[in-house]
Amino acid sequence: MTIPTASLSAGVSAAPGTSPAxxxxxxxxxxxxxxxxxxxxxxxxxxxxxxxxxxxxxxxxxxxxxxxxxxxxxxxxxxxxxxxxxxxxxxxxxxxxxxxxxxxxxAQRKTRVLLLVSRLGHCLNDLLFRVQTGHLAIEIPAIVSNHRDFYQLAASHDIPFHHFPLLHATEAQKLAQERRIQELIEEQQIDLVVLARYMQILSPQMCRYLEGRAINIHHSFLPSFKGARPYHQAHERGVKLIGATAHYVTSDLDEGPIIEQDVARIDHSMTPDQLVAIGRDVECVTLARAIQWHAEHRVLLNGHRTVVFR
The missing domain is CATH 3.30.70.260 (ACT domain)
Structure with a gap:
């Protein structure tokens, strides 16, 4: 279902690559x-x-x-x-x-970004605040989630919230949900899709459809600490650095071309919960930089790598 909110703006948005005028x-x-x-x-x-x-x-x-x-x-x-x-x-x-x-x-046309999120809202909230305060020059025509948790947050920013649930997560249901996302991308003339802690694995078909125009964020422990509770795993191993990686989405899970990475130094006195809090801050900053550089057309693909003109 779609949670209605106030209209974003009057008039009709320009098509991708066209002039606002x-x-x-x-x-x-x-x-x-x-x-x-x-x-x-x-x-x-x-x-x-x-x-x-x-x-x-x-x-x-x-x-x-x-x-x-x-x-x-x-x-x-x-x-x-x-x-x-x-x-x-x-x-x-x-x-x-x-x-x-x-x-x-x-250069005057803002990139139109669709945000996908599940139940971890730190990246979503950070991006919305950056856009609202003028520190990230993009447009967000819609937010999609497989849960209802953040519809009120979306409404507070006057952005339509689309709840596309995955009750049983069968392959057929996941493909049907992805078709709904694709329809929204076409309808809203989306330039970039951002997985802002969207905890679903996209199908190979969806990855091909979004090639070069979808960004994901994850902790930089991969492949060392896969699965649930990565910060707790890192705490058990006594790591000294934690971080985050923003990369383009490919069918190779969490192995797409890297756009940006950052780290934070930690020590033995910190609890797993403190590592989670520090890690989330790093994720927010890293993702925002990657989106900004993509929106400013500073990122060029070079095979499995990127060239980023900062």
Whole structure:
């Protein structure tokens, strides 16, 4: 069921990758790309942007010598508003000639994020607060959960809460629930799905559907302390560091390309409950950074790894 809340905003949201101003276009854009490394890429890319009236504001690049691959992120602006579709069309021939994986987006458009959560709400609450206070520039059109625990929290932020229960968690029921999530993703034109301590394993079909646009957060003990109560397991082993990892979701459980990690030092005097509290804080910060960098188009996939232009 869907728990109704107040309307998020008036009007119709822009489709993914389009300008909030519609056909009027925008002035500020972000281009990110990767391609086989060769001489002259920077010259060719910047020359094409100049030909389109672009003035480069920031530029970052990386050459992966192991795989002979080049990565680049450029933020640029035009003197007059331009439709992002026109810039893409102009850049496409160069991208094809250099065999690029690339994306060119309107920098003013906020990433639309769907949050999935179960019964641990620390990451959800942290993300909602960051958005509300302007410290995380994303839009959250909806929250999905297999439990009802956080519908009031969602309502307090005027965000629709969708309760998609999994009473018996049979394969058929899980696939049916995932289809409902996919329908919501299409309906709300979602750019990114965040598993904010969503304690369900996504099917291989769902992982393929969300490839490169779903982020998960987990404690950094994996694979050392799998299963329930990882902080209690870590306490038993006397670890000195605990942490968290944010990564893209793949069908290989908790082994997707890593976006961000962080750690906190602990000592022998701390109880398992204290480790849980410290770990949750690290999870919140790590996940927020990963979402911010993805939303700012700073993350490029490099096989099983990522290139992150911070």
């Amino acid at each position: 519609g056909d009027a276009g925008s002035r500020r854009f972000i281009l990110k790309l990767s391609c086989p490394d060769q001489a002259g890429i920077v010259h060719a890319v910047t020359g094409e942007l100049l030909a389109q009236g672009g003035n480069i504001l920031t530029s970052a690049q990386h050459g992966d010598a192991d795989h002979q691959r080049f990565f680049m992120r450029i933020e640029f602006e035009c003197a007059e508003p331009r439709p992002v579709q026109a810039l893409r069309a102009a850049f496409a021939p160069l991208a094809q000639r250099l065999s690029m994986d690339w994306e060119l987006v309107d």
